[in-house]
Amino acid sequence: MKLLISLCFIFLSSAFASADILFQGFNWQSWTKEGGFYNFLKSSVPELASAGITHVWLPPPSQSRDPEGYYPGRLYDLNASKYGSQAELKSLVEAFHQNGIKCIADIVVNHRSTEREDAQGVFFEGGTPDGRLDGGTSLICNNDPNFTYGTGSPDSGRDFPFGPDVDLLNTTTQQQLSDWMNWLKTDIGFDGWRFDFVIGYATSITKFFMEQTKPDFAVAEKWDDFTLGQENAHRNALRDWVGTAGGAITAFDFTTKFIFNQAIKGELGRLKDSNGNPAGMIGVLPQNAVTFIDNHDTWSQRLAPFSDDPDKVAQGYVYILTHPGIPSIFYDHFLEWGLKDTIKNLTAIRKKHGINPTSKVKILAAESDLYMAEIDEKIIMKIGPKGDLGNLLPSTYQLAYPGKDFAVWEKI
Numbered sequence: 001m002k003l004l005i006s007l008c009f010i011f012l013s014s015a016f017a018s019a020d021i022l023f024q025g026f027n028w029q030s031w032t033k034e035g036g037f038y039n040f041l042k043s044s045v046p047e048l049a050s051a052g053i054t055h056v057w058l059p060p061p062s063q064s065r066d067p068e069g070y071y072p073g074r075l076y077d078l079n080a081s082k083y084g085s086q087a088e089l090k091s092l093v094e095a096f097h098q099n100g101i102k103c104i105a106d107i108v109v110n111h112r113s114t115e116r117e118d119a120q121g122v123f124f125e126g127g128t129p130d131g132r133l134d135g136g137t138s139l140i141c142n143n144d145p146n147f148t149y150g151t152g153s154p155d156s157g158r159d160f161p162f163g164p165d166v167d168l169l170n171t172t173t174q175q176q177l178s179d180w181m182n183w184l185k186t187d188i189g190f191d192g193w194r195f196d197f198v199i200g201y202a203t204s205i206t207k208f209f210m211e212q213t214k215p216d217f218a219v220a221e222k223w224d225d226f227t228l229g230q231e232n233a234h235r236n237a238l239r240d241w242v243g244t245a246g247g248a249i250t251a252f253d254f255t256t257k258f259i260f261n262q263a264i265k266g267e268l269g270r271l272k273d274s275n276g277n278p279a280g281m282i283g284v285l286p287q288n289a290v291t292f293i294d295n296h297d298t299w300s301q302r303l304a305p306f307s308d309d310p311d312k313v314a315q316g317y318v319y320i321l322t323h324p325g326i327p328s329i330f331y332d333h334f335l336e337w338g339l340k341d342t343i344k345n346l347t348a349i350r351k352k353h354g355i356n357p358t359s360k361v362k363i364l365a366a367e368s369d370l371y372m373a374e375i376d377e378k379i380i381m382k383i384g385p386k387g388d389l390g391n392l393l394p395s396t397y398q399l400a401y402p403g404k405d406f407a408v409w410e411k412i
């Protein structure tokens with residue numbers, strides 16, 4: 001009986017299992033790669049698998065006005081992408097699957113580029129012979145300040161200033177977009193989603209997409225403005241959004257990201273909240289928080305960079321790879337910055353000790369030049385230049401992985 005109950009429990013918890021480690025598989029320049037980016041990335045697949053990565057986030061796959069893919073038009077047309085053709089994408093997804101890695105598509109549906117604008121009007125095309133996602137001005141919100149031709153519903157979220165905002169309250173559009181996502185699953189092989197710019201539309205719409213497409217894993221870019229001193233409000237907004245979106249989705253932990261941007265400049269005490277817990281979203285809803293150090297916006301476009309010092313970035317990974325939440329590794333840091341071995345050693349420690357999204361953190365020190373924590377009573381980590389740890393380290397721990405201004409210990 002007891003065995004049966006625990007078997008049921010294992011089955012149930014694995015049914016809700018999310019990602020172990022996510023990898024952002026591109027940056028803002030990736031589309032320029034000679035010979036095609038999809039072809040290029042394929043050669044790194046075995047190495048990514050050996051680093052313990054379970055999910056890879058790929059760039060927006062559709063024809064787009066900008067080369068990076070974030071202003072898409074013909075959503076079904078995957079041949080006009082600057083990253084490569086539909087066949088090359090499918091082959092890349094297959095290579096990831098053969099190595100046990102699931103593939104996440106970047107879903108950009110808040111705004112859309114026109115196919116043509118002429119004397120007859122403004123037209124959008126979906127890229128299919130049978131007119132799916134085709135249409136005119138009725139597809140666009142009627143209150144877009146920059147694109148005033150729209151006749152749909154008012155925008156249900158924040159305006160995207162560089163393109164017309166799609167009327168996502170239109171139920172035909174909602175259905176056609178979730179059909180498109182399901183096509184990305186069945187025909188291309190994608191397993192889940194990274195939702196771009198979710199502050200641009202109502203949370204109920206994300207919930208609808210989640211219910212209609214049942215992804216293996218999904219993460220949202222809910223990037224709210226951040227002010228130091230408002231950490232709690234910022235992370236609570238992330239937590240509440242996840243709840244309203246149905247609870248199955250995860251969100252990038254922008255709170256941890258913004259706090260850490262400041263903390264790494266000699267203010268490590270900021271990583272602890274007033275209750276003694278981690279100060280970011282991982283302190284309130286770790287199982288739905290995807291932690292990261294930088295991405296194609298914050299780093300590649302310098303919108304909110306963490307640090308250009310690899311030793312500091314290494315400390316960033318020591319933190320996210322030993323802490324709860326779902327850690328995400330950025331393309332540049334793994335493939336271009338020489339941090340591959342550091343990251344691999346840290347993911348190996350995470351795996352060895354079963355550190356997971358809900359692991360328990362006991363913060364031992366949070367000062368300007370030292371942050372030290374014990375996780376699950378299995379490992380202890382420290383970052384920061386302070387060398388004298390006093391008697392913070394119990395004698396039951398031994399050094400597992402030292403580096404410049406960081407160390408990880410494991411229980412003997």
Ligand SMILES: *[C@@H]1O[C@H](CO)[C@@H](O)[C@H](O)[C@H]1NC(C)=O
Nearest residue numbers: 076077078079086087127128
């Ligand atoms: C893209 O190319 C593939 C094969 O070359 C083809 O099957 C598919 O229909 C093309 N898609 C579009 C939208 O042109």
Ligand SMILES: *[C@@H]1O[C@H](CO)[C@@H](O)[C@H](O)[C@H]1NC(C)=O
Nearest residue numbers: 135138151152153170172173
């Ligand atoms: C909803 O979108 C469809 C096209 O997909 C369009 O024909 C229809 O007019 C739109 N409905 C409204 C109320 O704008």
Ligand SMILES: *[C@@H]1O[C@H](CO)[C@@H](O)[C@H](O)[C@H]1NC(C)=O
Nearest residue numbers: 145146147159160161162163
């Ligand atoms: C959209 O409007 C903003 C002002 O709200 C302006 O700064 C921006 O240049 C406009 N963008 C385009 C593409 O028209």
Ligand SMILES: *[C@@H]1O[C@H](CO)[C@@H](O)[C@H](O)[C@H]1NC(C)=O
Nearest residue numbers: 341342344345348401402403
């Ligand atoms: C990381 O671990 C490997 C063994 O997996 C070891 O050979 C290597 O020296 C370690 N790298 C560092 C920088 O400690």
